[in-house]
Amino acid sequence: MRQLSLDNLRTFVTVVDLGGYAKAGEMLGRSQPAISLQIKRLEQQLTKRLFQKQGQRQVVNQDGLALYQQARTMLALNDNIFKQFQPTGIKGRLRLGIPSEFATTLLPNIIGEFGKLYPDVSLEVTSALSKSLLAKDTSESFDLIMALVDPNESFDGQILLHDDLVWVGDKTLGIHSDALSLVLAPDGCVYRSRVINKLKQQTQKWRISYTNADLTGITAAIKQGLGITALAKSSVPEQLDIIKHRSLPTLGKIKICLFSGNSAHPQASAKLAEFIQSRLTH
DSSP, X not given: OOOOOHHHHHHHHHHHHHTSHHHHHHHHTOOHHHXXXXXXXXXXHHTSOOEEEETTEEEXXXXXXXXXXXXXXXXXXXXXXXXXXXXXXXXXXXXXXXXXXXXXXXXXXXXXXXXXXXXXXXXXXXXXXXXXXXXXXXHTTOSEEEEEEOTTSOOSSEEEEEEEEEEEEOGGGOOOXXXXXXXEOOTXXXXXXXHHHHHHXXXXXXXXXXXXXXXXXXXXXXXXXXXXXXXXXXXXXXXXXXOXXXXXXXXXXXXXXXXXOOOSOHHHHHHHHHXXXXXXXX
């Protein structure tokens, strides 16, 4: 028997509700190509186009509108089943530490869905460099920490993803390969260390033109033409592009890990860990 993907249906409903692929991607923490692929798979299953192009926008058509109400009903039924069978008494305050780039690209989707299923759990989120989050004097203040770890380092966390470290910039601005301008986070950032070590192994000239610990600030600097940066592939925001150029060395892999503390609310902490893992590895 053929079965529809509830995840694809949820993406479809979000696109219709928000009026576009880009806005749906921001809400769901996914790239626009990933959203497009989900819609394409849904259309292939149904052998029907669900959107039609009007100018630069994709607008839901009559078949899409017919599916929309049924999709909302299916999603509501799915969510109600989880609410009915979820363990009772899950409540409390969870303290989550997370790198800035994932706080921007991954966290909004997690907060929305987690909050609906567990309304009695409040989240207190701290965004900082992985090194700072894992420092002994601060790590004990978190229930969960999501952090980046160099592949050669030993650690006691759970590996969520082996991700590619990629060069990121704005394709419309091009690359000045004679002397690279870099937009990086401060000392202690895993990305920064990897970039500098790789470039030192080459004859390529480079300079750090701007330093900021926050992804929003880094993105703004790149859009202003101050340079390029490096990020885990899964955290690249929609506004930026993965850059490939003969002058740019391969940056290798990075481990994205989850570290659990001695939480006062272990059930809630375990549920949040499940949410993070499922959204990151989807």
